Every structure is written in C-alpha cells, then in structure tokens.
Amino acid sequence: MMLLLLGLILMLLVLRDVIHSVVPRGMSTQFCLAPFLVRRVLWPPFSSLASRITSPHWKAEVLSLFAPTVLLLLLITWILLFTLSVGLIAWALASHFSPAINSPLNAFYVSAASVLTLGTSDFIARSADVKVLMLGDALMGIILTASLISLMFALIGAIQPREALVSMIANLGGSPPSGLAILETFSSMKGHAYMPAFFDECHHWCAEVLETHKSFPILPYFRSNDSLTSWITALGAVLDSISLMLGADPAGDHFSARMTYLIGCKLLNEFTAIFKLTLPEPDDISDDEFHQLYLGLQSAGYSANSEEAAKANFRLLRLRYIAAHRALCDYLVVPIPPYMNKNLVLLPPLSTG
Template sequence: MAAFAPIALIVLFLIWATALVLGYGLLLYGLRAEFRPELADFPEAFYVSASTLVPLAYGDFVPEQGWARALIVLESANGVAFGALAITLLFELYGSFRSREEAVVALDALAGAPASAVQLLETAAGPTMDGKLRETFDEWQKWAAMVLESHLAYPLLIYFRSSHDNEAWINSFGAVMDAAALVLSSVEGDQSAGSAKLMFTIGNHLVEDVSWLLFRNPGDAEAIIEREEYAAAIVRLKAAGYRALDGDAHWQKFAKMRAKYAMFLNRMAQLLSAPPAPWVGDRSYLPHRQSRRRRPAPKAAS
C-alpha cells in the first residue's frame, strides 16, 4: 500500500499520454496519404504521433498537405501543454502533501507517535502550555479545511502515506477529533471548548465528504470504544488537572459524538495500512465488536 499512490500517479500519466498518442495516431492514419513517405500502417502512424507529442521529430515522415500539417502542429502544442499540466499537478500534489504532513509531524510533540488523544490533552495541561490546546484545535480546524478541499480535488492524495515511522495522517486526525470530543463531552470549564467545537464541526465535514467519496456507505455509526477505555482516559485527565467527569451521561455523550467519525477512522486506517494507534485502527478485538459478530447457534431439529 505504501507504493500505491506513487505508482498510481505514474500510471495515470502513462494513461493520459497513451490516450493522446493513440487518438492522434488514429487521426494521422486517416491522413496517411498526406505524408511523404506515405504511412504504410497504423504502427507507423502511432510512431509519428508519439514522436510528435514528446517531441522527437526525426523528420523521417513529413506532412506535405494542410490537414496533416495542422494536426502535427496541434499535437505538438498538446505535448507542451501535457508536460506543463503534469509538472503543475506534481507541484500541487506535493504542496498539499507537505502542508498536510507538517501538522502531523508537529503534533508528535504533543500527542506522541502514533498520536494519542489522551496524551495530547495531558501534554497540553502542562504548566508552560497555557493556551496550547486552544491553539492546537485552531490549527487543526484549518488543517481539516485544507485537507477537505485538497483531497476532494485530488483523491490520490488520500493514499500518500506519511514519510515518518509510526505516523499516519488519519491517526493524527483521529487523535485531535477524540481530544475535541473528550473536551466537549467530559471536561468542564476548559477554555479550549469553543475551539474544540469548531474543530469537531469541520472535522466531521471532512469525515462525511471523504467517506462518501471512498466508501459510499461508511457503515454503522458506532463509537468503537469500550467504557473501560473511556474510564481509564478520564482517570488520566483528572490526574493531569482537568475537571473531567465520567458519569453515564458524559459517557453516552462522548460515545454519541465519537460514533459520527469512528467508523470512518477505522476503515481509513485499515485501508491505508496505518500503524496501530490508540483508539484508531482495527478494533475488531473489542468485546462488544466480537459479540456482535457471533451468530446465534442453530436450533436443533425437532
């Protein structure tokens, strides 16, 4: 999976170039009598088309009449335009990829690698981290908007993996979404709640659009997290100094919020072969997931 995106990009360029050469080759073959020497068969027309698009222009076949000359000029211009388009696309893809990955790498200092929502909140609660959590949510709100626009415009970007060990953009995004959900559902009086709400809203927009693009049916809405995992996270947040609450109402609110994006995160993590991360990835081992997969025993024949 790591090599899929680069290979797919190369194949895409090859398909475009082959389609142009083939199309112009068919047109040139229809005008074969206007060349000197005359094009004997389609392979010769294909050769003339390819050497014009690149362009090589050996001059062994010369167009001598108007339509053939016009077609050669047009294909040569298309070759220049194709090269410019390919270079522009490469720069655009790299720029979007770099912008996405800069935030992922920067998050390591707060959330670790692979990223963890609880570690993010713990680090942001440090004595010298005033306002850092709000700043992080604001940055990732902009990040989510950028990824939403760029990855819908160029879906191939989704498959470009992070270049650092134990990192994946889907894991980092999931950690920030989980952190926002924890703040909004289970933490009282935190000044970052407003930024968390905005980030959570834009993040869900990203989830909805990309999941529809890739999966059409992203699956059932599930929190895909155990109550014990949530309780352990609340204990850590209390130890970090947050006014965290873990009653049934708060758990249900967190589970409801996480159900909006958890299935997408897990399916994306599996699709991209992302490294295992807390709360993101293959969660089929969880007790409640296993119980749902068990089928009832067949009834004994009477």
C-alpha cells in the first residue's frame, strides 16, 4: 500500500509540474520541479563556469546552450519520474500481472514499456484496473512529449517579439546600446516626432516580457543573437535614455516615456524578487561622466534644464532601477549598457544640392 501511495503522489507531482510549465497562469511554483531545477540547481554552477571565459563571443556561445539543454533535460526528467511513479504502482500490484512481477527492475521495465509506448513486455496485465493503468501510462507518455513540443512553440512565440525590439534598440543605440546614443540617433535623423511611438512600443514590450517571462521560468535564460547585448541590456539603455530625457526636460510632453519608465522599473524589481537576488549598492555617476552626457544632450537638443538640475533628476530617476538592473545583469551574465556609445554608426552626411 505504501508503494502504491508513493507512486500516486509522485505521479501527481509530475503532472502538476508539466501543467504548470505549459499552462502556468494562476499556479504557485511551490513544489514545482522546473523553476527549482533551473534557478537553484543548474544555472548557478553553469553561469559561474561560463563567467570565467574571457572572450565575449565564446562566453555568449556557451551561455546560449543552457536554455535548450534544460528543455531537453526537463523532458527526460519528467518521463523518468513518471515512469518511476508507474513502476512503484506496478510493483505494488505485482500479483495482478501474468507472470507476477518479481523485482523492482521488472516493474520499472513494465512501466517504461508502457510510458514510452514500446508495446513490448513479458508481463501482461490480468485485472481490469491494471489494464486501465497501463493504457493511461501510454497516453501520458504521448502527452508528456506533446507538452514539451507545445512549450517549445510557446517559447519561440515569446522570444521572437522580444528579440525584434532588442534588435531595434541596438540599431538605435549601438551594441551594447546606451541611453544617450538612443536620444542622439533620434536627434541626428530628425526623428523627435517618432519618439513617442518608440517609447509606446517599449511600453508594450515591457508588459509582454513581464507576462511571458514570469509565466515560463526558462525564458529569461534564452540569449540574444548579439553577444554584446540582451533584453536586460536593452531595457537598461531604454531606461537610461528616459532618465536622461526627463532629467533634462522634466516639463516636456513625454507620456509614453514616463509609462515605459514605470513598467520597466516594475519589471526589473519583480525579477530580482523572483530570482531572490541581493541588490548591490547603486553605483553613482560621477560629475565628469554626467558632464559628458549633458554635452551630448545639449548637442542633441534635450537641454531645457540646467546641468545641475538635470544631474539631480537623472540620479533620482536612475536610483529606482539601477540596483535591480545591475543585479540581473550579474545574475544572467549579460553586458551592462554604457553611458555613452562612441562606436555608434549613423548615416553619413548627405548632400542636399
């Protein structure tokens, strides 16, 4: 009876974990295998080893292997645990087979043959309840495989729009992107009128990332194609650009930028709580560094405020997200956005004659 009860409990835990991973909304992560396996067991040693690689390209290549490998490992783990649960039940009902199951190994073999739908077993179920159990095992084996395939499509559907905006931000702000470079690009290409639409898109992007990445615990670990940027790096650059713009022009009509700032800060702080990260002391920008930023803001036409007032505003706005952003960059091993990007390539001067 104890083996039967243990098998049923293990089976329910596996099914709960699969359901949470595929349809995650409204369920607690307590007693779920996937979040624990990813965040507590596999990622810490993997990221620690990858951090020792000096080449940014090879570091990114190694880190990009993590998420796909974990997906495969999850499927194997789910199937093994479910097979073990059925094996415990079969061992508890050993006398209901012909011939009777005489060892735990044979019980596991019967279970694996059923779950993997191999259709080959030396042990035949005699009672109706065991026959139903074996048929249910075969069905669950198919469902487990289909669940991971469904999960992969859901992940791809979440990654593609995320990376599309990351590429757009890198195109505006360089690689890695910087907040000042984003503002300079809009200014140099006379695109001030398009900034509200850009920040509005960033606002929707933050909301979508917050929803999908909280729902699927593996999503934050998928890397960007560019080794010098990531979704966290891009978000930091966008928040820096908003903080610079609002700091220099606090009375301006920047509704979409303000909304993006609010949800971006919320996103960063929620993920530091999800990952249970310790926030570092926020690093402050020096007077000389901000002076260079202010000169860039002046040349780009964003200097409605004095330098001292702009600096005080920027520091105040930045204080709300910078510690969480640095903690996430360190945890996910991604680049920190620079204050300025001197390698940004813009269109060459064009002749009007």
